Amino acid sequence: MSPRPGGETDKFGNRYEGAWTIRHALYVLLGQGDSLTLEPSGVLGEGTEFAYCHDGRTEVHQVKRQNRNANGWNVASLEAKGIWRHLRTHAEANHEFHFVSTVPARPLQELGDRARRSDDFPSFTRDWLTDELRAPFDELAAPRIYSAPETAWRMLRALWVEWPDERDVVAVNAALAEMALPGAPGRLAALALGDLLLNSLGTRLDAAALTARLPQYELWRDIKPEGDAMAPSAGGAGQTTPDRVACRNAPALSGLPAPSGTFTGRDTAVTVLLSALDPGAIGEGPSVHVVAGLPGVGKSELVRQVAHRAQDRDGWFAGVLAVELYGYDPARRQGPDEALASMLRGLGIDHEHIPVGLEDRARLYRSTLRSRADQGQRTLIVLDDAMDSEQVRPLLPGDARTPVLITSRHTLSDLDARLHDLAVLDLADSVDLLRLVLRGSLGKGDTRVEDALDTAEAIARQCGHLPLALRIVAALLADQPGRPLSSMAQALDDEHRRLRRLSRGNLAVRAAFELSYQHLPPDQARLFQLFALNPGPDVSTESVARLCDVDPDTAEELLGALGRGHLVQSATTYGRWRMHDLIRLYADETGQTERADNDRSAALDRLLHHYAGRLAEAYHHLVPGQPPAPRFADRDAALSWLDEERANLVAAITATPHAQNPYVILGMAGRIGDYLKLRRGYAELTVVYDSALERCPGSAPAAFRATFLDAQACALRGLSRFPEAVAAHEEALRIHKAEGALLGEAEVLTNLGHTLHEMRDIDRAVLVLRKAVVLQGKAGNRRGEGAALTNLGRSLDESGRYEEAVGVYQRDIEICRLIGDWHGEAVTQNNLGLTLRELGRAGEAAAAHTAARDGFHRAGDRHGVAMALTNLSMALRVGGLGDGSDLLEEAVALCRDLGDKRGEGIALTNLGTNRLQADAPAEAARMLMRASDLLKEVGATHIQAKTLMNLGKVWGVLGLTNRATEAVREAITLYRTARDRHGEGRALFLLSSALWATDPEEAISLCTAAVTALDETDDEALAEQATALLATMRDSVDGGGLPTDI
Secondary structure, three states: OOOOOOOOOOOOOOOOHHHHHHHHHHHHHHHHHHHEEEEEEHHHHHOOEEEEEEEEEEEEEEOOOOOOOOOOOOOOHHHHHHHHHHHHHHHHHOOOOOOEEOOOOOOHHHHHHHHHHHHOOOHHHHHHHHHHHHHHHHHHHOOOOOOOHHHHHHHHOOOEEEEOOOHHHHHHHHOOOOOOOOOHHHHHHHHHHHHHHHHHHOOOOHHHHHHHHHHHOOOOOOOOOOOOOOOOOOOOOOOOOOOOOOOOOOOOOOOOOOOOOOOOOOOOHHHHHHHHOOOHHHHOOOEEEEOOOOOOOOOHHHHHHHHHHHHOOOOOEEEEEEEEEEOOOOOOOOHHHHHHHHHHHHHEOOOOOOOOOOOHHHHHHHHHHHHHHHOOOEEEEEEEOOOOOHHHHHOOOOOOOEEEEEOOOOOOOOOEEEEOOOOOOOHHHHHHHHHHHHHHHHOOOOOOOHHHHHHHHHHHHHOOHHHHHHHHHHHHHHHHOOOOHHHHHHHHHHHHHOOOOOOOHHHHHHHHEEEEEEEHHHHHHHHHHHOOOOOOOOHHHHHHHHOOOHHHHHHHHHHHHHEEEOEEEEEEOOEEEEOOOHHHHHHHHHHHHHHHHHHHHHHHHHHHHHHHHHHHHHHHHHOOOOOOOOOOOOOOHHHHHHHHHHHHHHHHHHOHHHHHHHHHHHHHHHHHHHHHHHHHOOHHHHHHHHHHHHHHOOOOOOHHHHHHHHHHHHHHOOOHHHHHHHHHHHHHHHHHHOOOOHHHHHHHHHHHHHHHHHHHOOHHHHHHHHHHHHHHHHHOOHHHHHHHHHHHHHHHHHHHOHHHHHHHHHHHHHHHHHOOOOOHHHHHHHHHHHHHHHHOOOHHHHHHHHHHHHHHHHHHHHHHHHHHHHHHHHHHOOOOOOOOOOOOHHHHHHHHHOHHHHHHHHHHHHHHHHHHHOOOOOHHHHHHHHHHHHHHOOHHHHHHHHHHHHHHHHHHHOHHHHHHHHHHHHHHHHHHHOOOOOHHHHHHHHHHHHHHOOOOHHHHHHHHHHHHHHHHOOEEEEEEEHHHHHHHHHHHOOOOOOOOOO
């Protein structure tokens, strides 16, 4: 290929923009390099450029800036000059690829001049990308030009037109232009880096050379390209917003604990594991590796060392996701569902958007990891302290590119994994570990090990060569620099004799624990014993202070002292502490032996009252209408505390001995429900309410049991265990009726109606909810009456009784205003708008959605705002009041920022529909494909089916018949899964019409099925159309005629 006409001698391309690189690279990858022709730069000059295929050649046109003060072109200015129309003309002629860029070149020119002068071009480029790119990008995207960086990128994307045909042009584009770090700066970096590669080096690169150069900059990653109304909200005993799925936060993949600086004796094991993790070893053996051995042998430290070294290798892993499973502690053991929730949060999925069921969580987990691997972001998984294969099997990614390191005391031989049996250290390494720890603590001047090697070897044998025991002994020696090793060896011998009854495999460990404990001052010994009473996995300094009845400063000093002796250790979060499980068991046994029962019971009571009091204060920030507690500054602070103490609170309710004060624990069980429902912790809730039901004393009022039965039913509904939920609701209802508890009966009926609605038993739900509304009113429970009305409105809407639903929603709005529940009013306004739209009252619907948007905004509910914006845009479009695209773009951006993939998918579906109506089918196709992918990922089957229907129509407009039929067939399958006979009938009708001209036999079969499905619905008009079409088809075939367009 000849040099670009008008190019400067410096080869960087002054007066030219990074878009040249994208064009050139795409032509190279398309194999069209030889046919590239350029308009003379003297005619069209500097500035934006576009390309198109014409008469078998690829032509590149460059638009000259007529106004030297202009910073770039927008769509309007291009169209005004006829250029945009020129481009569209070729698109309509079914040419393959079209590109327009509007990136000004000036900020990049200065960097190019510096690059030419750099002696170390790769280093300069890396520094430039990481440290200096933001400033020129911000200049490029200054408000006077594009308003914001994100707006600039959206404009670039809007000017990039792809015309799909049998070749997958999207894949070609992704080869360079979209394979960059996330975000607009990363994509602009891709443009500019390519310009440096292709120009400042002074040569043009072919495809092989280009591919070889890109990886060294570690910039290129796969980025996936970028409808329907939101579902009405459900109200339980209180107002809630609809479920939203898969909210995306920043992944937390750098939280692996720091490795020890005194690691020794594991060179072979480290080498073997690192070799298995090498990217070059993918596919050569199992990707799952189990490190097994006895407690304290150093399994976790070995894996931690390997993980850190692997993460430090260039290009190996983009992050490490580690979780501790507590497999051998019944009270703290994480089941696969809990572990998956934790790991999904680590991958950036927001709490409230993690699926409920184990299979759904595992599916999202595997999909997320596979997507990261596809983007070149391999993740290393570390599963620490697994009890058995069933605990870890759902946590395995099933993708060889995502390896897993597992530690367990058991050999998990029934996994498809490579097994690594970790033995204790040999004698030399045991002595070396003692020496390293002492020197690490006291410096090279401590020569006690070298001076008494025989005694050091004796100590190593007394510790059973177990790293954990050796480290504790070394810490004790470090605390007393003048103590000879012979004294330590003698002490260990004494402890060995006293603990002879513990003569099994953990004898040496217990000897070390006993010796460590014996040297504690009384205040540290007391804290050590009481620490084990905390029921959860870790504990805050504040909670330890309450447990031990000391002030927080004293507690922190005591914990620090125990930490230095390796009897407690810092948890992942600063200010939280945990114990190794074996030390914890030893501490508990010691406390039972040496401390009076009343002291331990009083300590546990203090801790439980502390948790109960804080939970009550946090609860006030979660329930509308409650006065906020001063302990927490706001709702976010309360939620942050609840997130930290979640495991402790659940364990306090479920694992505390029954002899403790039952009413404190029952109070906690009653208050934790709102938080766990917010975090979708329904599995935990079922355990909480099971425990509460067991703890209800015989003297407690029957209403206690009924309340917890009803709450348990709501948790079971969250897990889609509907028959069990209905049974629990009905048992609670029977108790309340027997007691004459009108309010309790009203609450149960409200929640039962909600459960019936979710079961799709709509008619029965309506009957139950009508009664609930009446009883809530008689009981004077206005909030409960509003919740019942919310649920009733949803069920009436679902059954097509729209006018009545409107009246119900309006009553609910009056109640919300009366009691000051403006968030509940926003939810109801949004639902009201959906129903009004069904009635053709689009203007009123728009007003309702606008009120909902404002209410959600006032409540700080960004999810609600996005939901209202999407629904508002649809109301405007249906009513001919505008297409609402600006609102949808805002909703898409908001959902993307929140990680709400379901909401983003719905907004993109509607936006794609708008683009189709605006005669931009290629852009519509991209949006609808992206929407379908998002909805599939979060399991929104029913909404995805509607998206695929729209996508099928788009492919039909583009003349891509095969893609159109494929999309509609997939929609039919999804409608059947969702048991939506109306949607299935519409899709069958559409597909039969499309296939009539090419496959009349299948068309008749599909149309017959469509008639059957539609006859089961209330859509008489569409059923009549399908019946008429079927008759026409059969008449045509019976008459021997050929199919014609219908």
